[in-house]
Amino acid sequence: MEEIVIYGDGSMAQTIYPYLSQYYKVKYFTVENKYKSHMSLCGKPVLNFEDVQCNGEKFIIAVGFHQLNKLREKYFWSLIKKGFTPASFIDPALKEINNIHIDQGSIVLEKTSIHYNTRIGKNVFIATGANIGHDCIIKDNAWINSGVTIAGNTTIGSNTVLGINATIGNDIVLGDNNFIGAATLITKNTEDNACYATEATKQLPISADAFMAFTQKIS
Missing domain, CATH: 2.160.10.10 (Hexapeptide repeat proteins)
Structure with a gap:
């Protein structure tokens, strides 16, 4: 299975996890340190976004529509800039x-x-x-x-x-x-x-x- 990273550690991330885990190997969750609310989620670590590096994983955004989706848009392009591929x-x-x-x-x-x-x-x-x-x-x-x-x-x-x-x-x-x-x-x-x-x-x-x-x- 391809590896995937989930951006988010809230209810949206928990909601999407069981769907993704049927088709991908979820490697970890990640969020910016200032938004981080868990050390682990669904048995996977939650890493500081500032520290993560791409090793060929895909990613998906799993946060709500805060700021009229501008946060979702921001992290979508930030993950691409780090080398991750959108899934x-x-x-x-x-x-x-x-x-x-x-x-x-x-x-x-x-x-x-x-x-x-x-x-x-x-x-x-x-x-x-x-x-x-x-x-x-x-x-x-x-x-x-x-x-x-x-x-x-x-x-x-x-x-x-x-x-x-x-x-x-x-x-x-x-x-x-x-x-x-x-x-x-x-x-x-x-x-x-x-x-x-x-x-x-x-x-x-x-x-x-x-x-x-x-x-x-x-x-």
């Missing part, structure tokens, strides 16, 4: 179907649907259960959470974050560095650095028990 993890069910292209360093988890002729850039993260339509373009460093739906012929800008269950309409262009909140519907193009969020659901002025009793009376 990807793509759910095996997606490989070799629908004429899709997924670039280096990207992660696509299980139960994700990606339709015909879609192009996904470098260092993109797509969580479980996303649905991406035909002829879409997902630019570098984007983060797509679980349950997101992207209709066909849509472009997602670089470094953009889509929250859980966000929906992006057909023929839409999202700008770079957008933040789209959970359960938010986008039906028009957006500018760079835009932020959209749906108002949180309000509590009804009735208890759950009283509501259930009411619904049973009228059903």
Whole structure:
């Protein structure tokens, strides 16, 4: 098995480890010393990023969308500069179907649907259960959470974050560095650095028990 290094030592790193360990020999985790929170993780050492040297390993970025993915972007190129080669993890069910292209360093988890002729850039993260339509373009460093739906012929800008269950309409262009909140519907193009969020659901002025009793009376 090829050796791989995981950048990160938090929950994201722990999440991706069991996926990668099926196809790679995970050699160690690494983070900058100032961010380091563990000495070991999943039975592997966590090394200071400042000290690591490449010995032919591949790498993958496993940190969250802090600073609108700018940290993920920074370490992606820092590891390449050190000589590491970007790896990807793509759910095996997606490989070799629908004429899709997924670039280096990207992660696509299980139960994700990606339709015909879609192009996904470098260092993109797509969580479980996303649905991406035909002829879409997902630019570098984007983060797509679980349950997101992207209709066909849509472009997602670089470094953009889509929250859980966000929906992006057909023929839409999202700008770079957008933040789209959970359960938010986008039906028009957006500018760079835009932020959209749906108002949180309000509590009804009735208890759950009283509501259930009411619904049973009228059903």
